Amino acid sequence: MSERPLISTAGELKATGHSYKPLRVEIRDNLLARLANGENPWPGIHGFDKTVLPQLERALIAGHDVVLLGERGQGKTRLLRTLPGLLDEWSPAIAGSELNEHPFEPITDASRARVAAEGDDLPVVWRHRSERYAEKLATPDTSVADLIGDVDPMRVAEGRRLGDPETIHFGLIPRSHRGIVAINELPDLAERIQVAMLNVMEERDIQIRGYLLRLPLDVLVVASANPEDYTNRGRIITPLKDRFGAEIRTHYPLELADEIAVIRQEATLVAEVPDSLLEILARFTRALRTSAAVNQRSGVSARFSIAGAETVAAAALHRATVRGEPDAVARVVDLDAAVEVLSGKVEFESGEEDRKGDILTHLLRTAEAETVRVHFRGLDMAPLIEALDGRTTIVTGEQVTALEFLTGLPSLGESGLYDEIAARFDADGDGRRASAIELALEGLYLARKISKDTGDGETIYG
Template sequence: MADWSGDDRPVTLGALRAAGYPDRSVKQEVAANAAARLREGRPLVEGLVGFDQTVLPALETALLAGHDLILLGERGQAKSRIVRSLTELLDPEIPVVAGSEVNDHPYHPFTPAARRLVDEMGDATPIEWVPRDQRYAEKLATPDIAVADLVGDVDPIKVAEGRYLGDAETIHFGLIPRHNRGIIAINELPDLAERIQVALLNVMEERDVQIRGYSLRLPLDLLVVTTANPEDYTNRGRIITPLKDRFGSEIRTHYPLDVDHEVDVMTAEALIPSGEGLPTVVVPRFMAEVLAAFTRSLRSAGEVNQRSGVSVRFSTGNYETIAASAVRRAVRTGEDTAVARPSDLPAVIAASMGKIEFESFEEGREVEVMTRLMKRSILEVFRRRVRGADVAGLLDSFETGLEVTTGDLMSGHELMGQMDRIPGLAGVLAGLEVEENPSMAAAAIELCLEGLHLSRRLDRTESDDGYTYTQG
C-alpha cells in the first residue's frame, strides 16, 4: 500500500509530479491495495467467521474487477462491517487541490475554482493531503432523503453574497461530490425513494452529476457500495431496474453455516461483564453450543417469521445474558468465578421475548415455542458431547435414592456437595471438556442431568427454588 505520509511529502503540484505520484482512480487504488493484502496472505476484512469459502472470494473478485457492488443479506450478517472495512483498502492519504470541496485531483481538477487556481499558479499550486477516514461516507437510505442531500443544490447564501444564480460556484455540494475519490456507502438501498434512485444513475455509470440544469459536469471518481435485504431486493422490486444494472457485482451474505462458526462469532463479539468488584466470568464451550443450536432452531422453525431473520446479534445477546446471569449468582453466593450453567438459560428466553417475530397464528405461544426449542438444543448438545460417556454410575445413584436440586442461585459448591463420589463423573466432565473444579463441574452436571431428563431417564420437578432431579 502506497504511503505518502510524513513531513517530506509534496506540498505543491510541481513537487507532486516530480515525486512520481501515480494518477489512478479510486477503484484502481482499492484493487492495488487489495492485491497487496492478498499477496501477503492477509484477509480483506478482519474478524469475519465462516465467510472464507463464500463471501470473501466474491468480495475479492469484485474489488479486483473494479466493480461497484451491492451486498445482499438478512440483518446481522456483517454487511456493515464489510462495507466499513473497505476504507482500509484506501491509501493512508491522497493529495487534493488546496481548498477544494470535492477533493479535486491536482493533475486534472474539474471544479471552476480548482481549475482557475491551477491555471494561475501552475506547478506552484498548493496541495493538501486528505486522510482515508475523510474519504468514506455512509448514508442510511430513508424516504425523506432529497436529491440535494446526495448531489447538491443552489446555496442561497452564496446567491445573497452577490453571485449570479446561474453561476456554477453558487452550488452547495451534497454528500456524494464531497467524497469524490472515495467510497460512498448506502445502507438499505431499497428504502431510497425511486426518484432519488434515478439521481444515482449518472453517478453509477457516467460518473458525473448535473445540478439544477447547470452545464457544470462533475466527473466523479467513486466506489459505490450498497446493502439491501434480499426480500426487498427480489420480491418488492424497490430498486429500479436501471440502477440494479449499474452494479458490477452482487454479493450474498449468510448466517454461520455450522454451530462452531456461530460459537466463534458469539465469543468474539460478546461483551462480558468485567471490572473491579466483579468475578471472573467463564462461559463453557458447551453452553455456547446450546445457544448456537437454539438460534439455528429458530432460523428453521415454522412458527418464526423467517423473512425478519434471526441474526447473529441475537446469539451474541444471549451469550451476554447467560454470562450476566452467572455473575448474578456468583455475587449472591460469594463465588470467585462465575460459570454459566443450564439453569441460566431461562434468563435467555425471558430476555429474548420481542427480539423474534413470530407468525401471527402463534400469538400467545411464544414462550412455549422458545422453551421447546431450547430443550431440543440442550438435548442436541448433550447427545453430541456426552455420547460414549458412562452415565450408568450416575443413574445407579438415582436408583438408590439420590435427589439433586439445582437452580440459578445455587453455588457450584452446594450443587456438587449433593453428588459426592458418584462413579463415572470424570468421564462426563471429560466429554464436556470441563476442569474438575466445583463451579465448572456444576455446569457440566447440570447439562448432564437436564439431558438425561429430556432423554426420559430422570424425572424433574420444578419449584420456586429451582429444579429437583429424581429417578425416572
C-alpha cells in the same frame, strides 16, 4: 495506524515519485497484493470464505459497484465496513478542497485555478483510509440534498450567481470523491432519490436544480438490501438496479463453528460464558432458522445469539455479585433467562404467536440435547443416574453458587465421573466445573433418565 506523512506541498509530493491512481485501480491493486501474499483482506468475516467473498473479490477486481442482498443480521454492513481496508492507508488531497481532490487530478474549477496559480507550492493534506468511507442509512426522509447536493442560499446571498458552481452545497456522494460510499437498505430510498443517483453512477456528473455539473467523480458505490424488497416489491427502480455491476447474495453461517465464532467475536460478555453454552445458543439460533413456526422471510439475525450470550453472561454476573462468588461463570440454568428476553427478536408465522414460548423452549432443549450428544458421547453416566435413587436430589438455580451446587452433588464412590465430565471441557475452577456437570444433568433429563422440577428460581434434578 502508521504516522501521517510529512509531505506538505505538491512539489514535495512530485519529488517522491508519487503518481495518481484512480480509486478502482487502487482497490484492485491492494486486493490483488493481499491475495498474492496470502493475507486475509476480510478480517472478522466468518462463514463467507467459499461463497460471498470470492464473488465480492471478483466484483472489486472488475471495478464494479456492488449491492449485497440478504436478510437481517447476515453481516452485510460488517462486510461493507471492511472495504476501506483495501484503500491506501494515507492519501494526499488538496488542502481546503471541498471534495478532497487529488493534487494531481483536480476536478472543480476552483481547484484547477489553485493548481495553476500555486503550482508546486499548493498545500497538501493527508487523509487516512477511514476518512474515505462514508455510510448512509436510507430512510424515507432522505433528500436529494443529503446525497447529491443543493443550492446554498447563503452563498447566493453573498453575491454569487445562481449558475456559479460555487453556490452548490455538495451532498454525501460528491463529498466521498476518491472514496467509498455505502448505502444501507437501498430500497427504502424514495424513487426520486434513486433517479438522482443514476447520473452519478453511470455518467459521473451531477444535476442540481437544473444545473449540470460535469464532475468526473471517482466514487465506489456499495449498498445493502433485503432480497424481497430488492427483487419482488418493485421498491427499487430498474435503471438503478442496472447500474450495479454485481448483486451478491449473503447468507447466515453455514457451519456451526462459524456461527460460534461470530458470537464470540461480536458479543460483549461481562462474565465468562463457556464454549458449551455458546454452542447451545448457536444451535438454538440455527434451529429457529429452519422452524416452520418462524417467519423465515424476516430471518433470525445473528444478533439473536449475540444478545443471548450477553444476557447469559449478565445473569452469571448478577448471581456472582449477589452471592459473593469470586468468579462469574455462566451455567445452563442461565439459558432460560436469555429465552425470556429474546422472544421479541423473532417473528412467528400467523397463528403461532400464542405458542412462541413453547416453541422457543422446545428448540432450546433440542439444542441442549444435540450439544450433550456431541460432547458426552461414549461417557457412562450410570453412576450418576444410580446415585439419584428417588431420595437424593441435586439443587441448582439462578442464585445457587457454583460451590453450593458442587457441594450438593451426591458422592459417586470411587467413580471419577465428575472429573471425566469436567475433562470433556477442560473445566478447571468451580464455575467451569459446575457448568459442565450441570450440562450433563440437563442431558440426562432430556434423555429421560432423571427428572427435573423447576419453580421459584430453583431447579431440582432427581
